[in-house]
Amino acid sequence: MRELALHVMDIMENGLDAGADLLTVSICEDRERNLLEIDIADNGRGMDAETLERALNPFFTTRKTRRVGLGFSLLREACRRCGGDMEVRSAPGEGTRVKASFQADHIDLAPMGDVGGALTTLIMGNPHVDIVYTHRVGDRVFEVDTREMREELEGVALNHPDVILFLRDTIRQGIRRVCGAQKG
Amino acid sequence: MAKLTIEDLKKIKEKAKKSTALREGEATVKITVHMGTCGIAAGAREVMDALMEEMAETERDDIQVVSSGCMGMCSSEPNVTVEVKDQPPVIYQLMDRNKMRQVFKRHVLKGEVQSDFALAKGKET
Numbered sequence: 358m359r360e361l362a363l364h365v366m367d368i369m370e371n372g373l374d375a376g377a378d379l380l381t382v383s384i385c386e387d388r389e390r391n392l393l394e395i396d397i398a399d400n401g402r403g404m405d406a407e408t409l410e411r412a413l414n415p416f417f418t419t420r421k422t423r424r425v426g427l428g429f430s431l432l433r434e435a436c437r438r439c440g441g442d443m444e445v446r447s448a449p450g451e452g453t454r455v456k457a458s459f460q461a462d463h464i465d466l467a468p469m470g471d472v473g474g475a476l477t478t479l480i481m482g483n484p485h486v487d488i489v490y491t492h493r494v495g496d497r498v499f500e501v502d503t504r505e506m507r508e509e510l511e512g513v514a515l516n517h518p519d520v521i522l523f524l525r526d527t528i529r530q531g532i533r534r535v536c537g538a539q540k541g
Numbered sequence: 542m543a544k545l546t547i548e549d550l551k552k553i554k555e556k557a558k559k560s561t562a563l564r565e566g567e568a569t570v571k572i573t574v575h576m577g578t579c580g581i582a583a584g585a586r587e588v589m590d591a592l593m594e595e596m597a598e599t600e601r602d603d604i605q606v607v608s609s610g611c612m613g614m615c616s617s618e619p620n621v622t623v624e625v626k627d628q629p630p631v632i633y634q635l636m637d638r639n640k641m642r643q644v645f646k647r648h649v650l651k652g653e654v655q656s657d658f659a660l661a662k663g664k665e666t
Contacts (some may be wrong), residue, residue, distance in 0.1 A: 366581055370578075374610065482590055523553055
């Protein structure tokens with residue numbers, strides 16, 4: 358994956374496949390500890406220990422259309438390549454939580470990329486799903502909660518084209534603000 | 542760009558409420574963007590992003606956009622399926638922003654199938 362945002366999107370898709378209607382994504386850049394952490398949780402059906410074990414194997418997938426499932430494996434390799442690691446916790450009925458860490462200044466670390474585009478792309482095809490996104494850089498925080506937006510919208514769908522572009526640009530602006538000048 | 546605020550969202554809501562809220566149920570065109578790991582890696586997000594922008598520009602409210610997973614043809618991703626009511630679905634392959642805009646403007650809005658980009662006609666399994 359060329360961007361971390363695409364990894365995030367891919368892991369979130371797993372949650373959607375597991376029937377989740379709430380996805381919580383938290384990205385934390387700790388420049389003092391030179392650490393980038395990405396935490397993605399869903400409230401889908403979760404996995405038992407055996408399924409979880411198999412999910413981490415690239416040659417396992419629940420889908421029938423092809424025989425490999427690369428989402429977790431690609432993210433784990435990206436983490437390990439950059440001095441970090443990936444951890445998945447899951448239990449039946451309790452959803453799944455994926456924690457990925459990276460050495461923030463590692464030369465092989467892919468750019469964060471377009472998170473706004475990634476999240477809204479998911480919502481476009483799944484307007485019933487809510488997303489809580491938090492982006493922390495040091496003590497600056499940007500948060501967006503689609504449940505609050507939904508309330509404000511009084512029945513207008515989250516994937517209404519004008520709403521979706523608003524959401525995309527809000528997220529882009531928010532991230533740019535917390536990241537400060539260093540990342541444009 | 543000026544900072545977006547809750548007031549902007551309210552304006553969008555008022556405008557959206559005036560145009561009859563349909564978008565689900567009675568769609569006459571359904572566009573499916575395939576978003577498995579393979580699709581995402583190949584650029585499905587950019588395709589969907591272009592599609593969102595095209596949707597915002599059209600007045601039509603009978604077009605439904607959905608996403609689905611991998612359909613087993615990873616090497617031809619990003620794939621997009623366009624289903625116009627009462628016509629066989631068309632699967633497009635190797636899509637990008639510009640191809641998506643063209644398919645939207647010609648096929649979705651005017652009914653002209655863009656054979657050059659098509660992988661196949663017919664229903665996926």
